[in-house]
Amino acid sequence: MAKLAAVGRSVLRFTNESMRIGMVTVIGAVLGFYIGISFPTVSITKLHFPSSFVSYRDETSSDLTTQALLNHAWTSARNTREENSSEQNSNSNATLKIYVPTNPRGAERLAPDIVVPDTDFHLRRLWGDPSEDLPFKPKYLVTFTVGYAQKENINRAVKKFSDNFAILLFHYDGRVSEWEEFEWSKRAIHVSVSKQTKWWYAKRFLHPDIVAAYEYIFIWDEDLGVDHFDAEEYIRLVKKYGLDISQPGLEPDRGLTWQMTKRRGDREVHKVTEERPGWCSDPHLPPCAAFVEIMAPVFSRHAWRCVWHMIQNDLVHGWGLDFALRKCVEPAHEKIGVVDSQWITHLVVPSLGNQGMAEHGRPAWEGVRARCRKEWGTFQTRLADAEKAYYRMMGITPPNSTLV
Known part of the structure; x- marks a missing residue:
């Protein structure tokens, strides 16, 4: 009888362990399926558990419940999904921003087809179709x-x-x-x-x-x-x-x-x-x-x-x-x-000479003519200096004179 009782207890213990293993397997499969259909874009490698949870699992592995695992997985997946959404929005906003460096200066943020870089003196009506002006x-x-x-x-x-x-x-x-x-x-x-x-x-x-x-x-x-x-x-x-x-x-x-x-x-x-x-x-x-x-x-x-x-x-x-x-x-x-x-x-x-101002006893046109001559000399000097500066910048010996 004692031997039979021992065998019975052994069978019962084996049966309970088998049931526990089977139950864990079923729960794990259901949990995996649920996560898979709920978060199809989440990579397993991105389901990171916090260090505190890992430490907690190591210390109380025998008492770790399925609910705790599910809670941590849910939180990690939700955070990953939010991060991905934020990245997608950021990328989308960057893609939607217009910047065309070949546009005229100051118009880089406009779509090229709306840019009108020049104009004219054509007179326009205040009414009617612009194409018929x-x-x-x-x-x-x-x-x-x-x-x-x-x-x-x-x-x-x-x-x-x-x-x-x-x-x-x-x-x-x-x-x-x-x-x-x-x-x-x-x-x-x-x-x-x-x-x-x-x-x-x-x-x-x-x-x-x-x-x-x-x-x-x-x-x-x-x-x-x-x-x-x-x-x-x-x-x-x-x-x-x-x-x-x-x-x-x-x-x-x-x-x-x-x-x-x-x-x-x-x-x-x-x-x-x-x-x-x-x-x-x-x-x-x-x-x-x-x-x-x-x-x-x-x-x-x-x-x-x-x-x-x-x-x-x-x-x-x-x-x-x-x-x-x-x-x-x-x-x-x-x-x-x-x-x-x-x-x-x-x-x-x-x-136009008469539009000047008479000064120091001189008629208006004389002042205008004097400025004309002064401007001529100033312009020649500026032009010559600008060209010499360019030649020096390029490492070229300037010609003797750029004036004619």
């Missing part, structure tokens, strides 16, 4: 710096330009409304600032991105006779001879300073001339070539982008620019020229 778009831009006293001469000049030319008037005397007596004035653009020069206006209102819509830009004085000038024919010849910087030939009877700008009656265009002995160190350099004056220059869109950057903010008369224009085109002696067959007359009206 312009029955045609002018191809070229003509600017005059004017005072009302020269209205008749400007009226004659404007009539020489077809509808292919947009007209922009810079008013240095503040009188704008009086120009409405001319029908064309109602379609022109008017900018009025008292006692300023055309180069002051050009620097501030003719930025290359503003005039990018126009193939050629005329920057003219107000005292030009245009009886022998046709704008459309002028453009045709400029394109024919590949001139990026040009001017009409000048009638030699008066107002002529340089031989280069003197009209020649035996040709359409000339690009070189002969000056007085000693005036030209190189036949390809100003004033014998690569040279036009600042009274009536015409610039291609490409050339103007360079010239605009060379204009100094504080040097408003433009003296010295004519000798430096060659730096904006290459080869200059081929791309700068004078159109002889479309010529003008310099009327020599000192209107």
Whole structure:
């Protein structure tokens, strides 16, 4: 009997242990299945248990309950899921942010298709469909710096330009409304600032991105006779001879300073001339070539982008620019020229000079002329110093002189 009882106890103990093992196995399988379907994106390697739990498990492994294991697994999985969600949101936000380094400076955070980097002087209506505002778009831009006293001469000049030319008037005397007596004035653009020069206006209102819509830009004085000038024919010849910087030939009877700008009656265009002995160190350099004056220059869109950057903010008369224009085109002696067959007359009206101030017993125009000469010297010095500094930076020995 004792032996039978011992066997019974052994069988019973074996049965209980087997049941316990089976129960743990079943619970483990159910737990694994539940975790798997609840957290399909959670890697087992990411179910990290805290060190305190590991220590607790080592010390009380015999008493570790299934509920404790489930609680720790649930907490770890939830934390991992939140971390993954945060990472995904961060990555998503980084992906959705726009930054286009090739956009114009300051517009990098805009989608490229909404960026409009340039503009124009085309007039727009206040009503209707924007696409129907312009029955045609002018191809070229003509600017005059004017005072009302020269209205008749400007009226004659404007009539020489077809509808292919947009007209922009810079008013240095503040009188704008009086120009409405001319029908064309109602379609022109008017900018009025008292006692300023055309180069002051050009620097501030003719930025290359503003005039990018126009193939050629005329920057003219107000005292030009245009009886022998046709704008459309002028453009045709400029394109024919590949001139990026040009001017009409000048009638030699008066107002002529340089031989280069003197009209020649035996040709359409000339690009070189002969000056007085000693005036030209190189036949390809100003004033014998690569040279036009600042009274009536015409610039291609490409050339103007360079010239605009060379204009100094504080040097408003433009003296010295004519000798430096060659730096904006290459080869200059081929791309700068004078159109002889479309010529003008310099009327020599000192209107802007009279806008100065009389000082120390001198008339107003003398003060203006003195500043012109001073600006010429200042500009030459700045240009030479800038080029020498560049050569030094590049480790190149500067030429003897960058002036002409």
